Amino acid sequence: MKFDVVVIGAGLVGSAIAQEFTARGQSVCIVEKSNDVGNGTSKANTAIWHTGFDAVPGSLESKLVGRGYFLLENYAKQAGIPIVKTGAVLVAWDEEQLASLDGLADKAHKNGYEKTKGLSQSEVRNLEPNLSESALGGLLVPDEGIVCTWTTNLAYATTAVQAGATLYLNTKVVGVNSVPDGMEIQTDTHQTITGSLVVNAAGLYSDDIHRMFGHQTFSVTPRKGQLIVFDKLARNLVNHIILPVPSSKGKGVLISPTVYGNVILGPTAEDQTDKTDTSTTQAGFEFLLAKGQAMLPGLVTNEVTATYAGLRAATEHSDYQITFHLDQKYICVGGIRSTGLTSALAIAEYVAEQLFIAGHPIGERADILPAPMPNIGEDFVRPYQDEVAIAKNPSFGEVICHCERVTIGELDQAFDSTIPPCTLEGLRRRTRATMGRCQGFYCGAEVAQRLTEAKK
Amino acid sequence: MAENVDALVIGAGPAGLTAAWALKNLGIENVLVAEREAVAGGIPRHSHHPGYGIRDLHRFMNGPSYAKTLVTRAKDAGVRIANNFSVTDWEQDGLITATSKNGRQLLMPQVVILATGARERPRPARLVAGNRVRGIYTTGELQQAVYERKLPIGTRAVVVGAEHVSFSALMTLNHADVKVVAMVTEHHKHQSYPAFYFGAKVRYQVPLRTTTSVVSVNGTDRVESVTLRDNGGNESNVECDVVVFTGNWIADYELAQRSGITRDSGTTGPLVNQLLRTSQPNVFAAGNILHPVTTADVAALDGVIAARSAAEYLTGRSLLGNTVSINVAPPFTWVSPQQVLVGAGMPPRNCFQLWVTEFPSSSLVVVQQGTQTLFSQRLRLVPGRPAELKSDWISSVDPAGGPIQIRLG
Numbered sequence: 069m070k071f072d073v074v075v076i077g078a079g080l081v082g083s084a085i086a087q088e089f090t091a092r093g094q095s096v097c098i099v100e101k102s103n104d105v106g107n108g109t110s111k112a113n114t115a116i117w118h119t120g121f122d123a124v125p126g127s128l129e130s131k132l133v134g135r136g137y138f139l140l141e142n143y144a145k146q147a148g149i150p151i152v153k154t155g156a157v158l159v160a161w162d163e164e165q166l167a168s169l170d171g172l173a174d175k176a177h178k179n180g181y182e183k184t185k186g187l188s189q190s191e192v193r194n195l196e197p198n199l200s201e202s203a204l205g206g207l208l209v210p211d212e213g214i215v216c217t218w219t220t221n222l223a224y225a226t227t228a229v230q231a232g233a234t235l236y237l238n239t240k241v242v243g244v245n246s247v248p249d250g251m252e253i254q255t256d257t258h259q260t261i262t263g264s265l266v267v268n269a270a271g272l273y274s275d276d277i278h279r280m281f282g283h284q285t286f287s288v289t290p291r292k293g294q295l296i297v298f299d300k301l302a303r304n305l306v307n308h309i310i311l312p313v314p315s316s317k318g319k320g321v322l323i324s325p326t327v328y329g330n331v332i333l334g335p336t337a338e339d340q341t342d343k344t345d346t347s348t349t350q351a352g353f354e355f356l357l358a359k360g361q362a363m364l365p366g367l368v369t370n371e372v373t374a375t376y377a378g379l380r381a382a383t384e385h386s387d388y389q390i391t392f393h394l395d396q397k398y399i400c401v402g403g404i405r406s407t408g409l410t411s412a413l414a415i416a417e418y419v420a421e422q423l424f425i426a427g428h429p430i431g432e433r434a435d436i437l438p439a440p441m442p443n444i445g446e447d448f449v450r451p452y453q454d455e456v457a458i459a460k461n462p463s464f465g466e467v468i469c470h471c472e473r474v475t476i477g478e479l480d481q482a483f484d485s486t487i488p489p490c491t492l493e494g495l496r497r498r499t500r501a502t503m504g505r506c507q508g509f510y511c512g513a514e515v516a517q518r519l520t521e522a523k524k
Numbered sequence: 525m526a527e528n529v530d531a532l533v534i535g536a537g538p539a540g541l542t543a544a545w546a547l548k549n550l551g552i553e554n555v556l557v558a559e560r561e562a563v564a565g566g567i568p569r570h571s572h573h574p575g576y577g578i579r580d581l582h583r584f585m586n587g588p589s590y591a592k593t594l595v596t597r598a599k600d601a602g603v604r605i606a607n608n609f610s611v612t613d614w615e616q617d618g619l620i621t622a623t624s625k626n627g628r629q630l631l632m633p634q635v636v637i638l639a640t641g642a643r644e645r646p647r648p649a650r651l652v653a654g655n656r657v658r659g660i661y662t663t664g665e666l667q668q669a670v671y672e673r674k675l676p677i678g679t680r681a682v683v684v685g686a687e688h689v690s691f692s693a694l695m696t697l698n699h700a701d702v703k704v705v706a707m708v709t710e711h712h713k714h715q716s717y718p719a720f721y722f723g724a725k726v727r728y729q730v731p732l733r734t735t736t737s738v739v740s741v742n743g744t745d746r747v748e749s750v751t752l753r754d755n756g757g758n759e760s761n762v763e764c765d766v767v768v769f770t771g772n773w774i775a776d777y778e779l780a781q782r783s784g785i786t787r788d789s790g791t792t793g794p795l796v797n798q799l800l801r802t803s804q805p806n807v808f809a810a811g812n813i814l815h816p817v818t819t820a821d822v823a824a825l826d827g828v829i830a831a832r833s834a835a836e837y838l839t840g841r842s843l844l845g846n847t848v849s850i851n852v853a854p855p856f857t858w859v860s861p862q863q864v865l866v867g868a869g870m871p872p873r874n875c876f877q878l879w880v881t882e883f884p885s886s887s888l889v890v891v892q893q894g895t896q897t898l899f900s901q902r903l904r905l906v907p908g909r910p911a912e913l914k915s916d917w918i919s920s921v922d923p924a925g926g927p928i929q930i931r932l933g
C-alpha cells in the first residue's frame with residue numbers, strides 16, 4: 069500500500085496531523101499499535117486547555133500552545149467537544165511563592181498572554197472560598213480552561229478517516245526501510261506500507277522510532293502522573309482550576325473541575341524507565357491526598373470515583389522534539405510532554421507550514437468541518453435532557469448508566485460510529501458509561517453485554 | 525406541565541414496592557413508583573439464591589421470585605410502576621424531573637418516599653492501587669453478569685470481604701465455575717454466620733486470609749494478580765484473573781442530596797426520625813438508603829412505616845413535637861433512625877439498626893440521655909452486619925433532656 073503520508077501513532081498529535089494532511093488532499097495512513105485511537109498518553113492527562121502563560125518564553129512549545137489554544141477553542145465548538153473556560157487561580161502558599169507571582173505575570177507577558185491579574189489574599193478567598201486559610205495570594209489566569217481529551221482525539225481521527233484517511237489499528241511499526249519513492253514501514257502484522265513521507269507521532273516511543281531512522285537526538289523518560297477523580301458532589305467546592313506555583317520539578321499538583329462535573333487532584337511527577345507502567349500506587353495516593361488536604365480541605369472527604377495515571381513523554385530537552393529530515397522523507401514529532409492536548413492542532417499546522425516553506429508539495433488546506441462528537445460534558449445539554457433528541461429516537465430517553473446518565477441511544481451511536489469502540493475502555497471514553505461513582509455496580513454487566521453483541 | 529401525583533415512590537426495590545403497596549392499602553389514590561431499570565424489583569432481581577422474604581412475607585424464597593412477588597402484590601393493589609423511568613433532578617420547591625422514552629417528565633408529588641437503595645464501593649473508591657484492568661467486579665455487577673447476562677467471568681477469583689454478601693459472591697462464582705483462590709478480610713475473622721462460613725469452607729474449599737488488606741490489582745489487559753499485605757506488613761502476590769470487591773456499602777444518596785435534604789454522615793443517607801420522616805416534612809425514606817445495608821425483608825418493612833407516615837401527612841394528621849437526636853460513640857459508626865420524635869411511636873420492627881466497622885471489645889450497648897441511662901442490651905456486634913437494638917426505651921426519652929448517646933458499656 070502506498071500513501072502520500074504515513075503517520076505513526078493515533079494519539080492527539082498523530083490524529084491531528086493525519087487530519088491536517090487529509091484536509092490538504094493528501095492520501096494518509098495512520099498506523100497505531102493499540103486497539104483504539106487515543107489509547108496512550110492522550111487518554112490519561114489532566115485535560116487542561118492551556119493558555120501557555122507559563123511556558124518557556126521563546127520556545128516552540130510556547131508558540132504552539134499559544135496558537136493551539138485558539139485553534140482548539142474553535143474546533144471544539146464546531147465539533148461539539150466539551151470545553152469550558154473556567155479560568156485558573158495560581159495560588160501562593162508561602163512567602164517565597166508569593167514573591168514569585170510578579171515574575172510569573174512577567175513570564176506570561178513574554179509568552180504573549182496579557183490578561184493575568186494579581187490577587188490579594190482576600191480576592192483569592194472571594195474567588196475560591198473553600199481553599200485552606202493558608203492561601204496568601206494569587207494570580208488569576210482568566211482564559212485557562214478544561215476540555216474533554218477523549219472526544220478531542222476521537223474527533224481528529226474520525227474527521228481524518230471520514231475525509232479518506234486509512235486507519236490501521238492493532239498494527240505496530242517494527243522497522244523502516246528506504247525505498248526509491250519514499251519510506252517503507254514494516255509492521256508486526258507483516259503489512260508493508262509505503263509513504264512518500266513518514267511522520268513519527270509515537271509519543272512515549274517517538275525516540276525508538278527516531279532511532280529506526282538512525283537518529284539519537286533525544287530519549288524519552290516516562291514521567292508518571294497519578295490522579296484522583298472525586299465525586300460530582302465535590303464539584304461546587306471549586307470554581308477555577310487551582311494551580312500551584314510551578315517549580316523546577318514541574319507544574320506541581322493542581323485541583324481542577326472536569327468537563328464531566330467531577331474534580332481531579334494531581335498529577336504526581338515520577339520519572340521511571342518502563343514505558344508501559346501506568347499503575348497507581350499507595351504512595352502516590354497518600355502524596356496527593358496530603359496535598360489536597362492542604363489546599364482544599366473539604367475535597368478529600370469526598371468519595372473517590374476513579375484513579376488513574378498517565379505517562380508524559382519527557383526528554384532531556386525542555387522543548388518539543390519536532391525535526392524535519394526530508395532527505396529521508398521523515399518528520400519527527402516527539403517529546404510532546406505535557407501540553408499536547410492544547411497544542412496538537414497547532415503542531416499539525418506547524419508541520420504543514422514548515423513543509424510548505426521547504427517546498428514540499430502539500431496542497432491547499434480545504435475547509436473541512438470537524439466530525440460532530442457526542443456531547444459527554446455536563447455544561448452542555450446531554451441526550452437524556454434533550455426533548456427533541458428523545459422524540460426523534462426514544463432510546464436517548466433510556467438511561468442505562470445511571471451515575472453518568474448515559475443512554476442506550478448513545479451506546480448505539482458509538483457502536484455505529486466511524487471508529488467504533490472494541491473494548492469497554494473504548495466505549496467508556498466515547499460515552500462515559502460505567503465511569504461514574506458505582507463503576508458498573510448497576511449497569512456494568514448490561515453495558516458489557518451490549519458491547520459484545522455490537523461487536524458481532 | 526408537571527403531573528400531579530399523591531405519592532411518588534422513587535425506587536422499585538423491596539422497600540419502595542412495599543411502601544407503595546402499603547400506601548394503596550391506606551387508601552391513597554394516585555401512587556406512582558419510579559424505577560430507572562427496565563424491570564422492577566431492585567437488587568433481589570439478580571440475586572439468585574434463597575434467603576429472601578423471611579420476615580416480611582414469612583416465606584423463604586430466592587431473590588428473583590421475591591422481587592416478582594413484591595411487584596405483583598403492588599400492581600394488584602393498584603400501584604403504577606413506571607420502568608425505565610429515571611429520576612434525575614429534584615428542585616428545592618419539590619418539582620421532580622425524570623427521563624424516560626417519552627421524554628422529560630415533570631412531576632409534582634405531594635409526598636415522596638425515597639427508596640433508592642445502597643451499593644457496594646467499587647475498587648477506586650477504596651483507593652486500591654495498581655492497574656486499570658478487566659476482571660474487577662462488585663458483587664452487584666458480578667451477579668448481573670453471571671445470572672442475567674451469562675457473560676464469561678474468568679477462572680480464578682479473589683474475593684475481598686468476608687461478610688454476608690461476600691458469601692453470596694462466592695456462590696455466584698461457584699455457579700460460574702470460577703475457583704475462589706482466596707477470601708480476604710482486614711478483620712481477624714469472617715463476619716457472616718458460622719454456617720455460611722463452614723459451608724463455604726467445606727464445599728468450595730476457600731482459604732480465608734484474615735487481617736489482610738489488598739494493596740494493588742495487577743495486570744496489563746486483565747487481572748493477573750493481586751498484592752496482599754498481612755498485618756505484619758508482609759506482601760504477597762496471589763495469581764488470579766478475577767477480583768470481587770464485596771460489601772463496603774454506601775447509600776444511593778445523590779438524589780436526596782439534590783433536594784437539599786439533611787443527610788447523616790454515618791449512614792450517608794437521609795437523616796430520619798423513627799417515623800422515617802426526613803428533614804423535609806413531605807419527604808420520607810425507606811430501605812437501604814437509610815441503613816446500608818440490611819437484608820431485604822428489613823428494608824421492605826421500613827416501607828410499611830414510611831407509607832403510614834406519608835399517609836398521615838397527606839391526611840393532615842402528621843404528628844408534630846419535640847425531636848431529640850441520637851448520636852453514636854465509637855466503635856459505632858451509625859444508628860438508624862437518628863432522631864426520636866417524642867411521643868410518636870416506634871421505629872420499624874421496634875428496633876434501631878446499629879453498625880460497627882471493627883469487632884468491638886464488649887457486647888454491652890448502653891443508651892444514655894445526659895447522665896441518665898435509658899436502656900442497655902447485649903448484642904452480637906459484627907462489622908458489616910447490622911445489630912438490632914430494641915426501641916422500647918424511646919417512651920422514656922425526655923423531650924428537654926438533650927441528645928441521646930449510644931455507646932459501648
Ligand SMILES: Cc1cc2nc3c(=O)[nH]c(=O)nc-3n(C[C@H](O)[C@H](O)[C@H](O)COP(=O)(O)OP(=O)(O)OC[C@H]3O[C@@H](n4cnc5c(N)ncnc54)[C@H](O)[C@@H]3O)c2cc1C
Nearest residue numbers: 077079081101108109110114116241271293407408409410
Ligand atoms: C499526567 C499528564 C497530564 C497532562 N496534562 C495535560 C494538560 O492538562 N493539557 C495538555 O494540553 N496536555 C497535557 N498533557 C500532555 C498530553 O496528554 C500529551 O502531550 C499528548 O497526549 C501527547 O500526544 P501524543 O499523540 O504525542 O502521544 P500518545 O497519546 O502517547 O500517542 C502516541 C501513539 O503512538 C502509538 N505508538 C507508539 N509506538 C508505536 C509503534 N511502534 N507503532 C504504532 N504505533 C505506535 C501509541 O500506541 C500511541 O497511541 C498531560 C500529560 C500527562 C501524562
Ligand SMILES: Cc1cc2nc3c(=O)[nH]c(=O)nc-3n(C[C@H](O)[C@H](O)[C@H](O)COP(=O)(O)OP(=O)(O)OC[C@H]3O[C@@H](n4cnc5c(N)ncnc54)[C@H](O)[C@@H]3O)c2cc1C
Nearest residue numbers: 535537538539559560566567575611640641811812819820
Ligand atoms: C449480592 C447481594 C446479595 C444479597 N443477598 C440477600 C439475601 O440473601 N437476603 C436478603 O434478605 N437480602 C440480601 N441482600 C440485600 C438486599 O438485596 C437489599 O437489602 C435490598 O435489595 C434493599 O432494598 P431497597 O429497596 O432498599 O434497595 P434496592 O433493592 O437497591 O432498590 C433500589 C431501587 O431504586 C432504584 N433507583 C435508584 N435511584 C433511582 C432513581 N433516581 N430513579 C429511579 N429509580 C431509582 C434502583 O434502580 C433500584 O431498583 C443482598 C444484596 C446483595 C448486593
